Amino acid sequence: MAGIWLDVLDEIARTCREHGRGDLLQTVREKRAQLLDPTLRVLVLGEPNQGKSQLVNAIVNAPVCPVGDGRTTVLPTVVRHAAVATATVVQGPPSIPGRPGGGTATVERTELPLDQIAAGVAGTLRRAGGGPAYVEIGLPRALLGAGLVLVDTPGADEVAALGGAAPAAALNRADAVLLVSDSTRELSVAELNVLLHLARSHSNVLVVQTKTDLAPDWRAVAERNRKHLAEAGVPAALVCVSAALRLRAAAADDRGLNAESGFPVLIARLQRDLAGKADVLARASVSLVARTVVEQLAAPLRAELASQQAERETGPMSRLHAAQREADELRRCSTRWQNTLADEMADLLSDIEYDLRDRTREILRMVDDAFDTADPLVAWETFEEWLRQSLVEAAEANHEWLVQRCDFAARRVAGNFARYGYDVLPPWSMSVPEDLGGRLPGMERPSIDRFTAAQKVFTGMKGSYGGLLMFGLAMTLAGMPMINPVSIGAGALFGGKSIRDESRQLLRRRQATVKSAIQRHVDDVFVRMTKECRDVTRQVQRMLRDHFTALTEELQEAIVASLRTAKQAADTDAAARDQRQREIRLKMTRLAALYEQAQQLTGARPAPATLEPRA
Structure with a gap:
């Protein structure tokens, strides 16, 4: 049954190797080993005092996780099947900068008496100077024997804190995630943010609403929580349970009270996930891995195309x-x-x-x-x-x-x-x-x-002759001779005038x-x-x-x-x-084909705007 999705996962690994992404290749290899493991690893998360430990106790019907006032879960608690009840503190080596954590050869395991489980979970038995540690509890339970593994984590209300809950219970190794929130209030903003973060990296997320026995209006709270999940776009179902009723029903062997506790629905969901891990759950996980890998591989290719476009404006x-x-x-x-x-x-x-x-x-x-x-x-x-x-x-x-x-x-x-x-x-x-x-x-x-002087004499004589003649004739009419003092004076006067006139005319001619x-x-x-x-x-x-x-x-x-x-x-x-762009577009086309192939495992279709290569 693993043939189809396993082939797709191996193709994703080859693609990571071709793109030189060793980190993604390691993640895919770990996911491959996880999906081939028949056990179903269920991670229980939530804010403090929401009933996570009591929920685990109710599922396995045993007080494996300490609860109550003043009891705090410091170390993650891994509950798995064992022929006899056992408790062990598992501690890895100290992390050294620049070198990966120690392997299994250096892991230290310390057996715990069953009456010291609470102290182990509280972290009081942890050795100084050691690396990450967790408590492993084995129980002879049929549900656990079928392959179910429960991981109770310390209370965390931030997305960043979830990734550091414990190396052994890291999110990327979980097959299913249960987010626990009690019925006394609606889902908080922090819890919705955690769910959005989980939905991007896990295909099987379930919201468990606990303590229904303490909240008379738990059904109205559950309805509002489902509305919040739908508005936030979180693809997670919601199950309402009461751990107190479950434990009381187990002690009294009361099936009606057990059904009222809501746990049959939760356990049926876990059994269905366990049975479908090799097919339905694996297909959804491979589809999610493909989305993550394709997005991370396509991002640098798109960035390179964008940078080439920018270089086109500033380059040769x-x-x-x-x-x-x-x-x-x-x-x-x-x-x-x-x-x-x-x-x-x-x-x-x-x-x-x-x-x-x-x-x-x-x-x-x-x-x-x-x-x-x-x-x-x-x-x-x-x-x-x-x-x-x-x-x-x-x-x-x-x-x-x-x-x-x-x-x-x-x-x-x-x-x-x-x-x-x-x-x-x-x-x-x-x-x-x-x-x-x-x-x-x-x-x-x-x-x-x-x-000249001669011209003046000649001009004067011409002018004086006219005056002498004119006045002389006039005087003769009066019985006087023509030449007389008056005619001589007139001749002299006319001669002088003629000289002056001629002199002025000559001056004007010279000037002209x-x-x-x-x-x-x-x-x-x-x-x-x-x-x-x-x-x-x-x-x-x-x-x-x-x-x-x-x-x-x-x-x-x-x-x-x-x-x-x-x-x-x-x-x-x-x-x-152009050669590089052709190579990038070919890689983008292959990534799109790989993504579409992975989405076909769950019957989903890819979003063209997200997966198709961009020019």
């Missing part, structure tokens, strides 16, 4: 994506810096030309203001020096601004490369030429008409001539300086273009090399990761 693949983003960013940067350079140079030419035009216009306005009153014949030497100096200053200021704007344009273009983290400005040596004044075209002195000549000269200077500025700007533009083109190519080579390296690393890593 992420570096490949980063290199691709860098290549794309460099292409965008190349477009940006070329557009920036073209825009800056166009703006520079426009601004420099406007600046030079504004400076020359200011000079021309000053020339117009000056020669509206000044005579070129008198002020030309001084004015020529001022004009030359003003044009040189304008050219130098314009050229200095050209240098500043070129430097600004270079920095604007270099700003597109700021993310690459180093200085990308070209070697800059542009400055204002020291011989800029010598590059300006010279100005020849314009041809200026002078008002000089202004026109200066304007032509300033235009020549503007055209030449504009040509030089355009030439300088084009040279700077070509120099910046060549510099940043070489820089772009250098960065491109570095990024392409990084991209190639990242691609190779990503391909290698992806291949290794």
Whole structure:
């Protein structure tokens, strides 16, 4: 009958060995030996003063476990079958850090008189310096002879305390667990937590509600306890008993009182578990072992899949994506810096030309203001020096601004490369030429008409003739001769006016001539300086273009090399990761199949979300 579940258990052991889990393999081997043992080991747990020891006494109908006020169970008590009543204190060797506990060869057994069982259970006979100990009691009982072994444990109200009750009565070696709670109250939170802990590791858990003889409303308490168990999701049945009634019925051989005690139901359950250990109980235990083993084996595999997914975001693949983003960013940067350079140079030419035009216009306005009153014949030497100096200053200021704007344009273009983290400005040596004044075209002195003495005499004679004639004729009408003092004075007056008018006209012509000549000269200077500025700007533009083109190519080579390296690393890593993921998924699939096979022993189906391998 053990063939089916035993094959599954052996497959679980092989799986533990394949996964390198020696601890789980040892647990499975111990479970295999336990399930092949025909005895049914029943562990009795509960909080203090709940009637555990009296329950054991009532089951075997013998006062093997001390009860009563002031009597405390310190050492676990193992009650098994024996031909004659015996009592033994079994004590193992002291535990040594880094070395497992002693084997059977070093276990010390001390026989006890039957009247000292209470002292043995209380731990007063335990030798100092020894290891874990327990009391073993043998009784000639048919129920025990059938294979039932009862283990009474010290009172414990914490989940952590249950695992340390006793090495000989450890939870993982129990075939069935009885949690004892009296009928005077409902199950406590601590007891429900203990039951939840037990249900995860044991397939056969039973809640025994004792002392029904002391609680008139024990049926209502039992109903509420069943409700608590259902709400908590604990798959444990509840049996209500009275040890006092059981012992009294045994002493009086009263079957009715025995049935009222509830023990026939409990003993029938234990006998059914004992008879079904090799089949039903073993199947449920193997199914639970499979769940535990599969969960522990699958957890690191899922964690590895999750870590591989995280490494995918930060490993070679992420570096490949980063290199691709860098290549794309460099292409965008190349477009940006070329557009920036073209825009800056166009703006520079426009601004420099406007600046030079504004400076020359200011000079021309000053020339117009000056020669509206000044005579070129008198002020030309001084004015020529001022004009030359003003044009040189304008050219130098314009050229200095050209240098500043070129430097600004270079920095604007270099700003597109700021993310690459180093200085990308070209070697800059542009400055204002020291011989800029010598590059300006010279100005020849314009041809200026002078008002000579002969021109003045001739002009005066023409003007005086008209006055003399006009006044002389007028005087002849009055009977006076044409030439008289009045006509002579009028002629002299008209001659002087003619000289003055002609002198002013000549001055205005000289001023207009000089202004026109200066304007032509300033235009020549503007055209030449504009040509030089355009030439300088084009040279700077070509120099910046060549510099940043070489820089772009250098960065491109570095990024392409990084991209190639990242691609190779990503391909290698992806291949290794895919291979490992296939191995993990295969192991997860096998674990899922093993779990499903184990669950089929009890007719249960696995939960897909829990057992199927995750991507």
